[in-house]
Each structure stands twice: as structure tokens, then as C-alpha cells.
Amino acid sequence: MLKPILYKEWIKTRWYFLxxxxxxxxxxxxxxxxxxRVIGLKGMEHLWQVMLERDVIFIDLQMYIPLIIGILLAxxxxxxxxxxxxxxxxxxxxxxxxxxxxxxxxxGILVLLVCFVFNFIFMSVYFIGILAGELVKxxxxxxxxxxxxxxxxxxxxxxICLEPTWxxxxxxxxxxxxxxxxxxLSAVPEAYNSFLPVLIGYxxxxxxxxxxxxxxxxxxxxx
Amino acid sequence: MIRxxxxxxYFTIVVLLLWILPWMYNxxxxxxxxxxxxxxxxxxxxxxxxxxxxxxxxxxxxxGNVYSESEFDSILPMFYYRQLxxxxxxxxxxxxxxxxxxxxxxxxxxxxxxxxxxxxxxIGLYPLLESSSGRVDLVMPEDxxxxxxxxxxxxxxxxxxxxxKKSQLFTKALQKKGFIFPAxxxxxxxxxxxxxxxxxxxxxxxxxxxxxxQVVGRSFVRKIDIPEGIVINHIFxxxxxxxxxxxxxxxxxxxxxxxxxxxxxxxxxxxxQFDPTRQSISVIxxxxxxxxxxxxxxxxxxxxxxxxxxxxxxxxxxxxxTVSLSEKIxxxxxxxxLTFTSLKDKWVKARFASGGFN
Numbered sequence: 001m002l003k004p005i006l007y008k009e010w011i012k013t014r015w016y017f018l019x020x021x022x023x024x025x026x027x028x029x030x031x032x033x034x035x036x037r038v039i040g041l042k043g044m045e046h047l048w049q050v051m052l053e054r055d056v057i058f059i060d061l062q063m064y065i066p067l068i069i070g071i072l073l074a075x076x077x078x079x080x081x082x083x084x085x086x087x088x089x090x091x092x093x094x095x096x097x098x099x100x101x102x103x104x105x106x107x108g109i110l111v112l113l114v115c116f117v118f119n120f121i122f123m124s125v126y127f128i129g130i131l132a133g134e135l136v137k138x139x140x141x142x143x144x145x146x147x148x149x150x151x152x153x154x155x156x157x158x159x160i161c162l163e164p165t166w167x168x169x170x171x172x173x174x175x176x177x178x179x180x181x182x183x184x185l186s187a188v189p190e191a192y193n194s195f196l197p198v199l200i201g202y203x204x205x206x207x208x209x210x211x212x213x214x215x216x217x218x219x220x221x222x223x
Numbered sequence: 224m225i226r227x228x229x230x231x232x233y234f235t236i237v238v239l240l241l242w243i244l245p246w247m248y249n250x251x252x253x254x255x256x257x258x259x260x261x262x263x264x265x266x267x268x269x270x271x272x273x274x275x276x277x278x279x280x281x282x283x284x285x286x287g288n289v290y291s292e293s294e295f296d297s298i299l300p301m302f303y304y305r306q307l308x309x310x311x312x313x314x315x316x317x318x319x320x321x322x323x324x325x326x327x328x329x330x331x332x333x334x335x336x337x338x339x340x341x342x343x344x345x346i347g348l349y350p351l352l353e354s355s356s357g358r359v360d361l362v363m364p365e366d367x368x369x370x371x372x373x374x375x376x377x378x379x380x381x382x383x384x385x386x387x388k389k390s391q392l393f394t395k396a397l398q399k400k401g402f403i404f405p406a407x408x409x410x411x412x413x414x415x416x417x418x419x420x421x422x423x424x425x426x427x428x429x430x431x432x433x434x435x436x437q438v439v440g441r442s443f444v445r446k447i448d449i450p451e452g453i454v455i456n457h458i459f460x461x462x463x464x465x466x467x468x469x470x471x472x473x474x475x476x477x478x479x480x481x482x483x484x485x486x487x488x489x490x491x492x493x494x495x496q497f498d499p500t501r502q503s504i505s506v507i508x509x510x511x512x513x514x515x516x517x518x519x520x521x522x523x524x525x526x527x528x529x530x531x532x533x534x535x536x537x538x539x540x541x542x543x544x545t546v547s548l549s550e551k552i553x554x555x556x557x558x559x560x561l562t563f564t565s566l567k568d569k570w571v572k573a574r575f576a577s578g579g580f581n
Contacts, residue, residue, distance in 0.1 A: 044381050052348060129383070179239070191569055215225045
């Protein structure tokens with residue numbers, strides 16, 4: 001049963017997956033081109049100096065990209081399920097309901113993981129070539145918070161999409177916006193270092209929220 | 224599983240409410256709490272205060288004497304010397320010292336430090352400027368250094384490779400002077416926007432204090448003798464115009480010291496305590512006196528210090544007892560609050576607070 005579910009999700013999201021990869025790589029590439037331009041115009045010394053003196057990391061442009069990719073993936077994956085009443089059919093399959101949803105979410109997380117890891121490797125390879133380890137760590141640890149926000153955004157949007165009633169859905173949106181705000185409270189590089197384990201832990205737990213929406217769907221809650 | 228899902232949802236709602244409601248309350252009721260500008264005057268041997276009031280700014284001293292604007296300039300001649308020169312009122316001598324704009328300008332300094340400058344992420348790479356290039360303007364170097372467990376390494380910026388020769392030169396120079404790797408504190412001002420460069424002050428694994436700089440391409444390392452029992456905790460290299468002071472330092476007991484440039488003498492300042500991770504400090508100095516202001520949530524402490532022998536001239540406290548009604552009410556409405564950011568550091572993390580609302 002696992003394979004057909006994964007295949008169904010793949011059919012649903014393959015074009016979006018391609019687009020997400022292209023857009024995220026595009027933004028990463030553009031950020032790296034900007035770094036290249038700074039090096040070309042003002043030299044490598046200037047780049048290091050600006051990073052050390054002014055705490056600039058040159059990839060701020062990517063701040064909200066993982067979040068947007070995560071939110072849109074959840075919309076692409078779960079809105080058709082709700083709108084075309086496919087979820088009802090899915091939940092009638094001879095497979096534990098919550099496990100079906102867990103597999104769907106796992107698929108989404110894997111898609112995001114592939115997309116984000118690809119970006120991380122892209123950035124790492126480029127920066128390791130031109131910057132000292134400390135500066136590379138400085139950039140990547142800062143970006144890590146944004147990528148975790150991408151996963152959280154995905155899981156919270158899935159929770160919102162799966163919710164059967166609009167009244168509750170609006171409450172969920174308000175909660176999700178507040179939770180996601182926590183990821184963007186500071187622009188100081190590496191400000192989240194000590195808080196990252198908490199954010200990762202909480203993000204992992206947010207899988208449970210979608211189960212609550214499915215439970216409400218199963219028990220017949222509707223507008 | 225649904226029980227855990229519900230628990231997570233309720234937990235999320237409670238956490239968000241603990242964060243957002245007090246924030247909104249504070250946002251709507253907060254008011255500016257301005258500390259009056261206070262400076263010690265060696266002319267009246269008292270603190271001069273600029274106190275904002277409903278009728279405008281009131282200039283007075285602690286004895287209650289009120290001054291006009293020009294009188295206020297006169298009792299703080301080192302601070303308002305430009306105004307006094309413009310008015311032709313700058314005294315020729317003061318306390319036996321001949322005054323001229325150059326001397327005043329050279330001896331005046333302002334040093335400020337707030338806790339968020341100590342409590343922030345550190346990259347761990349430091350440019351070591353050439354201290355004696357023979358040129359007037361300082362230039363940023365083409366390499367940066369970091370200190371590992373067993374050596375100091377200089378990384379060439381262009382090639383992003385370790386400069387083995389320079390690294391060995393400085394590692395040997397440090398070891399020769401008894402430096403035990405790794406470094407505990409690395410303090411400097413790696414910028415070209417200053418008059419001269421004094422390199423870095425370092426403490427090693429055994430808490431010994433060292434001065435390291437680059438002089439005509441060569442390493443300069445000096446071990447600084449500090450009295451036994453003092454464990455340096457924070458160092459602030461000053462590089463003031465007059466070149467008399469190398470740094471301000473604090474130890475584990477939060478005692479404040481000044482390190483002199485030429486003699487490398489460590490002098491304890493008559494300040495009760497200063498914790499750079501929790502308190503802000505400003506030091507406004509001139510030829511005759513320094514006014515040290517140490518402030519935190521409890522209020523402000525002022526210490527007037529003699530600029531020649533670093534003895535205490537006068538001390539005053541201004542406790543922060545102006546808790547507004549809205550703050551009191553806030554404390555009752557929100558006995559527990561959650562914040563993620565703080566003015567005292569640059570970290571984002573969960574911090575719970577209870578009691579007084581400010």
C-alpha cells in the first residue's frame with residue numbers, strides 16, 4: 001500500500017517538485033552570483049572584511065524561500081485532496097488512516113529534504129572554496145533556521161489544509177502564522193544557534209497536528 | 224495519538240499566548256524611560272545633571288543649584304570646550320594645567336559597552352592590522368587569524384589557505400613568551416576607523432594575559448603580569464587618542480580594572496562591580512576626571528574618578544524606582560511571560576519571566 005500512496009503523491013507534486021528545485025536553486029545561484037559580483041568589483045578582501053566587520057552573510061535573499069516552498073508544497077499536495085473529496089476516498093483504503101497521512105507527510109518532508117539538501121550542498125561547495133570554515137559555518141548555521149522554517153511551514157499548512165471546517169481553519173492559520181514568526185525574529189546571523197534543537201524538536205512534533213485534522217474529518221466535523 | 228495531538232495544540236496555544244499577549248500589552252503601554260545626562264564637574268566638584276522636565280531641560284547639580292545654558296558650559300569646560308572656544312570663554316589654565324583645544328581633544332574619550340555586545344555570536348576570525356606601517360592611515364590586512372588548540376593560524380584571504388610561515392612565526396613568538404594554547408579571550412578593535420592600532424589582548428588556557436600585535440611585519444608578544452588570584456573575564460581594548468590606557472578589563476568577581484599602555488600596570492578602579500554580560504557601561508573621560516556610569520534594570524550608578532591617580536572623587540546612585548501603574552498592572556495580569564529576544568543579548572531563545580513587568 002505504501003508504494004501506491006507514494007506514487008500518487010509523486011504524480012500530484014512532480015511538476016511542483018521540479019519547479020521548487022529550479023526556483024530554490026535559482027535563488028541560491030543568484031545569491032552566489034551577487035557574492036561573485038562583490039568579489040569581482042571590490043575583491044575578496046572586501047568580502048571577508050564586510051562579513052567580519054558588518055556581520056553580512058550575503059544570502060539574506062533566500063530567507064523566506066524555504067518557507068514559501070514548504071507552504072506551497074503542502075497546498076499542492078493537500079488542497080486537491082480536500083477540494084475534490086479525494087481524502088474521503090483515501091481514508092477508505094484498507095490501510096490505517098493515520099499511517100496514510102503520515103506517509104503523505106513523510107513524502108512531503110522527503111521532497112523538501114531533497115530540495116533543501118541540494119541547496120545546502122550547492123552553497124557549501126561554493127563557499128568552502130572561497131571562505132574560511134568559520135565563515136562558511138556562520139552562513140550555513142544562519143540559513144539552517146530558514147530551512148527548518150520551511151519544514152514547519154509545510155507541516156502547519158498541511159494541518160490547515162486537512163482541517164475540515166473554515167472556523168477552525170482560520171484559528172489554525174493564526175496559530176501557524178504566530179509559530180512561523182518565531183523563526184524570523186532576528187536578522188542577526190547565528191542568533192538561533194542555541195534554540196535550533198528546540199525548533200527542530202517542535203517541528204518534528206507538528207506532524208501530530210495533521211492527525212488532529214484527520215480525526216476531526218473522520219468524526220464528521222464540517223461547515 | 225489524538226490525545227498527544229491535542230496536547231501539542233494546547234501547548235502551542237498556551238506558549239503563543241504567554242508570548243503575544245504580554246508583548247501586545249507592553250507595546251500599547253510602554254513609555255520612554257530616559258536617564259538624565261549626568262557628568263562629573265571638576266569645577267564644582269559635583270555631578271552636573273541635564274534633567275528633562277515639562278518646562279524644558281533643567282541644568283542643575285546635586286546640591287540643587289540651577290544653571291543657565293552658558294553657566295552649564297562653564298562648569299563642564301572639557302565637555303563643552305568647542306562652545307567655550309566659540310564664545311571666547313575657554314579658561315587658559317585649570318587646576319594648574321594649561322588648556323588648549325588640542326590637549327582637550329586628545330585627552331577626551333568616550334567608551335561605551337552594552338551587554339548585547341558581549342552576548343552575541345562570535346565568528347572567531349580576527350584581522351591583525353599592521354601597528355607600525357609608517358603610514359598615517361591604517362589598512363586592513365590581507366589575512367585573518369584564528370587560534371586553535373595548539374597554534375595560531377593566519378589564513379590568506381585571496382587563496383583561502385593557511386600562511387604557514389606567518390602562522391609559525393606568531394605561534395613560536397607566543398609560545399616563547401609562555402602562552403599556553405588555546406586562547407580563552409581574544410580582544411581587539413579590528414577596524415581602520417581609529418587613530419592607531421594596538422593589536423590584541425589575549426588570555427591563554429591558564430588565564431595569563433598577553434599583548435600581541437604586528438610591528439613592521441614582525442610579531443610583538445608581551446606577557447602582562449597581573450596580581451595573583453585575578454582571573455580576567457572580559458577585555459575591552461580602548462585605543463583612545465591619548466594612548467595612556469590600553470584596555471578596560473573585568474575579572475571573575477566583576478571587578479573593573481584599567482590597564483595602562485606603557486607600564487602595562489593593572490589598576491583596580493573604585494567601582495563596586497561591573498558585569499558586562501548584564502550591565503551597560505559608559506565612561507566619559509577628560510584631562511581631570513572620568514565619569515563612569517554603570518546601569519542595569521535596578522538603576523544607574525555613577526563613579527567620578529580622578530584621571531591622574533584613578534581614585535574615587537564622588538559616587539552617586541539613581542535607583543530605577545519609577546515603576547508605572549501600567550507596569551504594575553501588567554505584572555498582575557501576566558504573572559508569567561515568554562519572550563524570545565532580549566535587549567541584553569543577540570540570541571533568540573525562550574526566556575520565561577515572572578513578577579515585575581518592564
